[in-house]
Structures are given as C-alpha cells and as structure tokens.
Amino acid sequence: MDDTRVEWAALLEAAYALHLVEVPKELIEGYEKEETFLRKMHHLLLEVDLLEGTLQCPESGRVFPISCGIPNMLLNEEETGT
Numbered sequence: 001m002d003d004t005r006v007e008w009a010a011l012l013e014a015a016y017a018l019h020l021v022e023v024p025k026e027l028i029e030g031y032e033k034e035e036t037f038l039r040k041m042h043h044l045l046l047e048v049d050l051l052e053g054t055l056q057c058p059e060s061g062r063v064f065p066i067s068c069g070i071p072n073m074l075l076n077e078e079e080t081g082t
Contacts, residue, residue: 011044020044 008027015023021040031037055064055071064073 006045015044018048018050020048 012023012025015021021044023040023044024037028034028037049069050066051069053066055066055073056062057064064071066072
C-alpha cells in the first residue's frame with residue numbers, strides 16, 4: 001500500500017529485536033478490518049515505551065543513547081566540525 005505512514009521494515013525490525021508482537025513481513029490486504037491485527041499494531045505503536053537503550057542510524061552507524069525514554073541525538077563537539 002503506497003499511502004502507509006509507517007516504515008514497515010523498521011517496525012518489523014523493532015518488533016523482532018524487542019521480542020514483541022509478531023508483525024507480518026508485508027502489510028496484509030484488508031488489514032483495516034482485521035481486529036486482531038489492529039489490536040497488535042495498536043499495542044506496538046502506542047503502548048510500548050523504550051526507556052533505556054540505544055538507537056542506531058542506518059546511514060552513519062552512529063549510536064544514540066536513550067535514557068528515561070529520551071534519546072540523546074546531540075552531536076559531540078568533534079562531530080559538529082566547529
């Protein structure tokens with residue numbers, strides 16, 4: 001589906017990495033009427049909070065720490081070039 005607002009591959013990877021609900025490899029046709037699927041996605045998207053951990057940029061490989069649910073995405077002085 002072209003109008004999806006979720007990066008499906010990223011959602012799939014996150015759910016797998018965190019051992020959360022099973023996410024189909026591709027968005028299922030008629031998902032709007034599948035209550036079980038919608039409940040799983042609601043839980044995954046709206047009820048899961050990552051409190052401690054890291055985020056890694058897929059392009060640069062830079063790792064950003066998450067503490068108390070807040071990602072620190074500020075660059076260090078040596079990374080700013082100033």
